[in-house]
Amino acid sequence: MSEGFKKRYKRAVVTLALLICTAGLAYLLGWSSALTVKEVKIEGSPEKSLLLAKLNSQSIAPTVGQQLARVNLRSIERVLSQSDWIANVEVSRDWIKGGIKIQIMERSAIARALIEQNKIVNFDAQGVLFTPTSDNQKKYQDQLPLISSANNSKTDLANVAMLLRQMPADLAYLIENLDQISITSSGLILMNTTIDARPLRINWGMIDQIDQKFEVLAALLELPENKDISQVDLSQPNAPIVK
Known part of the structure; x- marks a missing residue:
């Protein structure tokens, strides 16, 4: 038997063995009750x-x-x-x-809103709107802060979602302590929250320049003279008003 024949024979045996193993594995995975x-x-x-x-x-x-x-x-x-x-x-x-x-x-809700036909939608901490569906989600609805829109507008809710989604980590406590968010007929976003159990009302104005407003608010809250403020107007971030 020549050396070349032996090599071809060996390759054929190995190939056949691989085919048998592959077929057996395919049967085991796809059809066997094992x-x-x-x-x-x-x-x-x-x-x-x-x-x-x-x-x-x-x-x-x-x-x-x-x-x-x-x-x-x-x-x-x-x-x-x-x-x-x-x-x-x-x-x-x-x-x-x-x-x-x-x-x-x-999803875990942090707030709720009423839309057309009194349907309830929820917001999670990332600003995602969803319909409360599971029993876990439904049973806490009465305890959630209410987001209301004077125009009952989906655009208003989308703007609130953007506000919540883009809220920086150093201001996340404003959401955790949220009482209410309302949107006026002119589109101003008003937030009622608490800082150290002290009520704080924030007028965010329109949703534009929101990143600048975050920076301004964080800076204002760091100032010792603002430790007892109850209102912040950020509608004009270059000229904020505190009370």
Whole structure:
């Protein structure tokens, strides 16, 4: 037997072995009952039925007995992330125990607003508007500060969302201690909050120049002579008024 024939024979055997292993692995992952879903867990939200219904509507809900390899984790994350009341979704697969885990992070509201037909929407700390959906979100609605718009305008709510979203970390306590935000008919944003249990009313004016207004407010609150102020007018950031 020539040396060349031996090499070709060896390569053929190795190739055949690889094909058999690949076919066996494909069967094990895709058709064998050895690697099937044995448990589906949804954590972080009590709305399990609602979440599964949404997945079922797209024919991607994981089910017990389904091949683990055929569970589309990315599609599950994508579909559930489309719900505005959900902040984050992580889906994982446990090959050893046969588990699928769907970890939900619900949005946490810091304020609420009424829009057309008295529908309630919420704001989270990043200024994202969402519809309170889960029991966790609904049960605290009466305790949330109210955001009201004289014009009942979506633009007004979008401006408030921008204000909350861009609030710098050193002023975040203004949101944590928020009592109310109102938008006048002319678009002025008025915030009622507290500093060290002391009420403070801030007139942000229009949403323009908001970064400059943040800087001006932070500087004003650092001044010892302003430790007892109750009002700040930032509508003209170059000429702020304190009382």
